[in-house]
Amino acid sequence: MATLELSGIEKSFGQTPVLHGIDLRVADGEMIVIVGASGCGKSTLLRIVAGLETATAGTVRIGGRDVTALEPADRDVAMVFQNYALYPHMSVFQNMAYGLKIRGLPTAEIRRRVGEAAELLGIGALLERRPRQLSGGQRQRVAMGRAIVREPKLFLFDEPLSNLDAKLRVQMRAEIRRLQKRLGVTSLFVTHDQVEAMTLGDRLVVMHQGHAAQVATPMEVWARPADNYVAGFIGSPAMNFLEAALAEGGAAAALKAGPTIRFADGPRPGADGRRIILGIRPEHVVPDPAGLVLDLDLVEPLGSETVAHGTLPGGEAFAAKLPGAAVSPGDRALAVALPPAAWHVFDAASGRRLDPG
Numbered sequence: 001m002a003t004l005e006l007s008g009i010e011k012s013f014g015q016t017p018v019l020h021g022i023d024l025r026v027a028d029g030e031m032i033v034i035v036g037a038s039g040c041g042k043s044t045l046l047r048i049v050a051g052l053e054t055a056t057a058g059t060v061r062i063g064g065r066d067v068t069a070l071e072p073a074d075r076d077v078a079m080v081f082q083n084y085a086l087y088p089h090m091s092v093f094q095n096m097a098y099g100l101k102i103r104g105l106p107t108a109e110i111r112r113r114v115g116e117a118a119e120l121l122g123i124g125a126l127l128e129r130r131p132r133q134l135s136g137g138q139r140q141r142v143a144m145g146r147a148i149v150r151e152p153k154l155f156l157f158d159e160p161l162s163n164l165d166a167k168l169r170v171q172m173r174a175e176i177r178r179l180q181k182r183l184g185v186t187s188l189f190v191t192h193d194q195v196e197a198m199t200l201g202d203r204l205v206v207m208h209q210g211h212a213a214q215v216a217t218p219m220e221v222w223a224r225p226a227d228n229y230v231a232g233f234i235g236s237p238a239m240n241f242l243e244a245a246l247a248e249g250g251a252a253a254a255l256k257a258g259p260t261i262r263f264a265d266g267p268r269p270g271a272d273g274r275r276i277i278l279g280i281r282p283e284h285v286v287p288d289p290a291g292l293v294l295d296l297d298l299v300e301p302l303g304s305e306t307v308a309h310g311t312l313p314g315g316e317a318f319a320a321k322l323p324g325a326a327v328s329p330g331d332r333a334l335a336v337a338l339p340p341a342a343w344h345v346f347d348a349a350s351g352r353r354l355d356p357g
Helices: 042-050 092-102 107-121 136-148 166-183 194-200 218-223 228-233
Strands: 004-013 016-026 031-035 057-062 077-080 154-158 186-191 203-208 211-216 240-247 252-255 260-262 275-280 286-301 305-311 317-323 333-337 344-347
Touching: 004 042, 016 042, 016 057, 016 211, 031 042, 031 166, 031 194, 042 077, 042 154, 042 186, 042 203, 077 136, 092 107, 092 136, 107 136, 107 166, 136 166, 166 194, 186 194, 194 218, 203 218, 203 228, 211 218, 211 228, 228 240, 228 275, 228 344, 240 317, 252 275, 286 317, 305 333
Parallel strands: 031 186, 031 203, 077 154, 154 186
Antiparallel strands: 004 016, 004 057, 203 211, 240 252, 240 275, 252 260, 275 344, 286 305, 286 333, 305 317
């Protein structure tokens, strides 16, 4: 096991910058999830750690050792790919044992490691099968087993669940988390799926246009997003954003949708009229006959809850996640209140979070 330290990692492809000075320290045994939209640089960052890409600038240290210039085979890392990357002509046992044979380990040691990993993953009965005889979930377990037998200092996962169906993704997600905790191996996991990110990570790195927009625990990212990009990316349905301006000496916000509302936790810095964005998550919206009227255009019943989509008087798109009976598919309007304690305040120009002060 080992720590991972990234210092000033930059990457450009030709004249196109992809990563802009990423700094990150991963503690021994920690699971870090790198999450972001397609093209944000998350997989490139992972490949730099693995040695499959060369950083334009910056250093990579694993266990305190500078591995920036080392080949992948010399970094003592194991990577699980999106497409499993199994050899189709080899059995499960041969696939899991191949890397150990290349390293020249004794046959008895190879059999011990493969057997222990297979038992851990519940694939002991599959060792003689070929990949084509396996389901997607079984192939994923084999790919994980191939990484486990190497006993690396660092596990790297590159969207390993994206080819699985929804039910199997949930199952494998839980298995990966239990396995990582049991083995205690420092891990980086890349995904574009926010649910995977929230449930798997000790901490999240939310990537945006080659920058680490926020590095924090999942609940901190959800409860105190650093900017409006993070706020809109984490959460489903996405956070609602309303245009507003500071008023009453920063103690209130004048909504484009109409009313002026006072902050529950103190004034925000800036002169009256400063443009801001108010954010509120759909699950924090409550029905209120005296509230803002939402013109509905779609109601999604989900059983115990219902998601209502529409527009506010100011023209902003808006979603509310409510108890199942609060709104029906045939309703055309819904009056809602926005509890002040649930608001998130962002500067309209920079997008950065505005805290009281």
